[in-house]
Amino acid sequence: QVQVVQSGAEVKEPGSSVRLFCRASGGTFSSSAFNWVRQAPGQGLEWVGRVVPVLDLGEYAQKFRGRVTIKADKSMTTASMELTGLTSEDAAVYYCALQDDLEPAARFAFWGQGTLVTVSS
């Protein structure tokens, strides 16, 4: 079955950048998109953006444009998200979620375990 595994927890200083990774296995992902969704402590889910590997296309929530870059490698099984200019408001668990269709409205079928990002001086 499909599994999504994310990189480990990060501790970053305010103003710095963080890069997170996720890897999908157990299927073929030529018709998939990798999304990043974050959840601040005690809060709900917030979509950050996605990459469609077969199109090499990144799409981002308005709130994060200019500050986030989401990429996939040529194998189309690994994605990364880089977020710059970190503030305390970026402290959250970041989830990688795989859409099993290229359509922007497709469901988030598979989720990673989450990566905790702490922002602290």
Next chain:
Amino acid sequence: QSVLTQPPSVSGAPGQTVTISCAGSWSNIGAYGIHWYQQLPRTAPKLLISDNNNRPSGVPGRFSVSKSGTSASLAISGLLAEDEGRYYCQSYDSSLSGSVFGGGTNLTVL
């Protein structure tokens, strides 16, 4: 403030049926599919059900969805203690050009 509006909490006794609503607009639920996710305590969200009651394997038929215009609902029948957690609706919004979530609803099984 979330684009999709859900009640903060619902509750029900074991065996009962509860419904969680999700209100949106013509740029999201009114035009695109809606998906529901379950997040149990201290775990990652998981896909629960989509439009047309499309459920991943392993999700019981006690979970069902309906949609009308710009609103949708998730119904959970035969409530079990293991259903306790947080539920989110999600759709795509053409005005924002991105996915949007509801604020989440905490389900308590009494």
